[in-house]
Amino acid sequence: xxxxxxxxxxxxxxxxxxxxxxxxxxxxxxxxxxxxxxxxxxxxxxxxxxxxxxxxxxxxxxxxxxxxxxxxxxxxxxxxxxxxxxxxxxxxxxxxxxxxxxxxxxxxxxxxxxxxxxxxxxxxxxxxxxxxxxxxxxxxxxxxxxxxxxxxxxxxxxxxxxxxxxxxxxxxxxxxxxxxxxxxxxxxxxxxxxxxxxxxxxxxxxxxxxxxxxxxxxxxxxxxxxxxxxxxxxxxxxxxxxxxxxxxxxxxxxxxxxxxxxxxxxxxxxxxxxxxxxxxxxxxxxxxxxxxxxxxxxxxxxxxxx
Amino acid sequence: xxxxxxxxxxxxxxxxxxxxxxxxxxxxxxxxxxxxxxxxxxxxxxxxxxxxxxxxxxxxxxxxxxxxxxxxxxxxxxxxxxxxxxxxxxxxxxxxxxxxxxxxxxxxxxxxxxxxxxxxxxxxxxxxxxxxxxxxxxxxxxxxxxxxxxxxxxxxxxxxxxxxxxxxxxxxxxxxxxxxxxxxxxxxxxxxxxxxxxxxxxxxxxxxxxxxxxxxxxxxxxxxxxxxxxxxxxxxxxxxxxxxxxxxxxxxxxxxxxxxx
Numbered sequence: 371x372x373x374x375x376x377x378x379x380x381x382x383x384x385x386x387x388x389x390x391x392x393x394x395x396x397x398x399x400x401x402x403x404x405x406x407x408x409x410x411x412x413x414x415x416x417x418x419x420x421x422x423x424x425x426x427x428x429x430x431x432x433x434x435x436x437x438x439x440x441x442x443x444x445x446x447x448x449x450x451x452x453x454x455x456x457x458x459x460x461x462x463x464x465x466x467x468x469x470x471x472x473x474x475x476x477x478x479x480x481x482x483x484x485x486x487x488x489x490x491x492x493x494x495x496x497x498x499x500x501x502x503x504x505x506x507x508x509x510x511x512x513x514x515x516x517x518x519x520x521x522x523x524x525x526x527x528x529x530x531x532x533x534x535x536x537x538x539x540x541x542x543x544x545x546x547x548x549x550x551x552x553x554x555x556x557x558x559x560x561x562x563x564x565x566x567x568x569x570x571x572x573x574x575x576x577x578x579x580x581x582x583x584x585x586x587x588x589x590x591x592x593x594x595x596x597x598x599x600x601x602x603x604x605x606x607x608x609x610x611x612x613x614x615x616x617x618x619x620x621x622x623x624x625x626x627x628x629x630x631x632x633x634x635x636x637x638x639x640x641x642x643x644x645x646x647x648x649x650x651x652x653x654x655x656x657x658x659x660x661x662x663x664x665x666x667x668x669x670x671x672x673x674x675x676x
Numbered sequence: 677x678x679x680x681x682x683x684x685x686x687x688x689x690x691x692x693x694x695x696x697x698x699x700x701x702x703x704x705x706x707x708x709x710x711x712x713x714x715x716x717x718x719x720x721x722x723x724x725x726x727x728x729x730x731x732x733x734x735x736x737x738x739x740x741x742x743x744x745x746x747x748x749x750x751x752x753x754x755x756x757x758x759x760x761x762x763x764x765x766x767x768x769x770x771x772x773x774x775x776x777x778x779x780x781x782x783x784x785x786x787x788x789x790x791x792x793x794x795x796x797x798x799x800x801x802x803x804x805x806x807x808x809x810x811x812x813x814x815x816x817x818x819x820x821x822x823x824x825x826x827x828x829x830x831x832x833x834x835x836x837x838x839x840x841x842x843x844x845x846x847x848x849x850x851x852x853x854x855x856x857x858x859x860x861x862x863x864x865x866x867x868x869x870x871x872x873x874x875x876x877x878x879x880x881x882x883x884x885x886x887x888x889x890x891x892x893x894x895x896x897x898x899x900x901x902x903x904x905x906x907x908x909x910x911x912x913x914x915x916x917x918x919x920x921x922x923x924x925x926x927x928x929x930x931x932x933x934x935x936x937x
Binding site for chain 2: 400402456537538539540541543544546547548550551552553554555556557598601602603604606607
């Protein structure tokens with residue numbers, strides 16, 4: 371295996387994206403709305419497309435705004451349909467995001483002649499290419515760094531999400547645990563819900579370009595679900611989820627380089643491998659987690675019976 | 677002496693409801709409720725399933741939209757009186773696998789007064805610990821909440837209400853599925869709250885204990901069938917009107933009234 375500076379940047383970008391998603395994912399998982407991340411990450415497509423068609427450029431800011439608006443609309447429509455249409459929340463989510471996603475695809479395909487936006491890029495991302503887009507060349511202790519645009523953007527997003535989680539930790543905790551009491555006390559759970567959804571939308575868009583939506587969906591849910599099995603403390607769950615997400619990114623890229631060679635293939639998709647690694651870590655934890663793992667519980671039960 | 681106290685709060689009733697109607701999908705759940713609760717009473721809200729008991733509480737707390745009517749708490753809107761109100765939701769309304777300890781849950785009672793961005797202070801935790809001691813759960817403070825029994829979970833909720841340090845409490849079925857020890861603990865706590873001049877409204881299912889635990893009673897079935905001192909309103913006739921055609925329920929209720937007197 372050969373390691374270039376490009377590989378370091380792929381890992382850094384993957385880790386930043388994964389960490390940014392995992393931070394928010396904790397509260398999606400705890401609010402039992404894991405699939406909302408999935409829904410929003412698909413539904414933002416028309417927002418991207420419209421922003422793109424209107425401005426005619428892949429300017430990040432307008433696409434952020436377009437996607438954030440549609441992301442929040444997804445959450446709003448889902449609530450409306452389930453409340454006024456007497457449809458359960460899951461079905462209503464399915465209706466909203468498939469419709470919006472399809473609309474986005476139509477817009478992109480329709481505009482494909484004169485625009486440079488590729489649906490498959492949205493799905494799978496192009497993390498292997500991101501290090502080539504260098505925007506900043508600082509010198510650090512005599513080293514020349516070539517910082518890619520994605521790394522800067524994602525560093526900003528993860529920092530913003532971290533500040534959000536720390537600043538609103540108490541509000542996120544109570545509104546996720548007991549939304550009614552929170553609202554009765556004046557901590558508006560609905561407001562927290564939409565704040566969270568907005569951040570999920572923005573994070574999703576920021577990560578898209580770099581790592582694709584598959585990894586976004588995986589990192590919103592899997593690290594948080596894994597961390598939940600490992601601890602009874604919310605703050606520790608948040609910290610662990612970020613570490614697990616970043617660990618999956620590192621392991622993912624390493625195994626994308628190494629594993630295919632065992633079978634005589636060239637290296638494979640890093641994004642895909644990162645998501646697979648997250649899944650593997652989850653399975654291991656589910657089996658062996660000291661308190662909530664399947665095997666330790668089984669052992670305790672057997673001992674208790676004796 | 678009472679008369680010499682000035683200010684709105686001493687003159688106004690803890691809870692006054694006028695013409696309150698709440699509807700889901702255009703079907704009314706509670707209809708034209710008028711209710712005045714005097715200060716310092718332990719009040720049970722009694723009625724059959726689907727009578728709108730929880731809805732009544734949630735409408736008072738601005739948790740669900742009202743179709744019409746007004747609720748005032750100590751003469752003010754809920755929004756203004758919020759800090760004087762404590763709420764104990766139904767135990768099943770939350771996820772007990774949530775990664776928090778009993779102490780964390782109780783400390784949540786202080787969040788309302790802490791305000792945005794303020795961290796949970798040592799003082800909040802000390803208050804929470806004190807409340808846990810009062811409900812007999814000091815030894816369980818650091819347990820994750822799914823490792824508590826149903827009764828202990830309910831007492832955790834009550835401790836959280838204590839920490840809210842309110843003047844009027846709304847409790848949604850605190851006696852549901854609890855063990856005898858917890859039931860005694862809750863009753864003691866209610867009496868203590870009353871002694872300190874608090875007003876407590878409790879959605880209650882066990883007709884056999886109404887006369888024993890509560891000095892005021894509201895009989896509810898979409899409308900208020902009767903409300904007043906338990907001795908006066910908890911009669912067979914009123915229960916028949918509350919439980920209506922549900923004959924088995926009525927017979928059961930009637931028997932329990934006979935037994936409890």
